Amino acid sequence: MSAADSEPGKGQTPNxxxxxxxxxxxxxxxxxxxxxxxLDRDVVLGVLEAxxxxxxxxxxxxxxxxxxxxxxxxxxxxAIDVAAVLQAAGFEATDLKPVRSxxxxxxxxxxx
Numbered sequence: 001m002s003a004a005d006s007e008p009g010k011g012q013t014p015n016x017x018x019x020x021x022x023x024x025x026x027x028x029x030x031x032x033x034x035x036x037x038x039l040d041r042d043v044v045l046g047v048l049e050a051x052x053x054x055x056x057x058x059x060x061x062x063x064x065x066x067x068x069x070x071x072x073x074x075x076x077x078x079a080i081d082v083a084a085v086l087q088a089a090g091f092e093a094t095d096l097k098p099v100r101s102x103x104x105x106x107x108x109x110x111x112x
Contacts, residue, residue: 013080014070016088022064024051026089033091041075044082048072 019025028047032039048068055065074080 014074015067016071016080016084018064018067019071019085019089022051022068022089024054029086029089029091039082039086041082044085045072045075048075048085 025047028050029039029044032043032047037043048071052065052068052072055061055068071080071085075082075085
């Protein structure tokens, strides 16, 4: 058994195509993008873990629950990055620009 086989998530790329069907994940991420909050690894993991718990409690979407578990494990082990998850969920790179300071010298001097 290789090292990639001994650790879950290492050397494996989970199927990200089901993320487009996960309405709860998309709604949560859209709300974060609208509020211009940074979508770092921990935030995305939190959203995915919350949705996985919803699927687990309902017991109706076992396939989606398993896919989310694989994605979470891969993110935790850096087998995939946040950008790949967000792109698979239907977000464009233009939606995910980093939040920048809106410093304006004119505003500071009262010339808005």
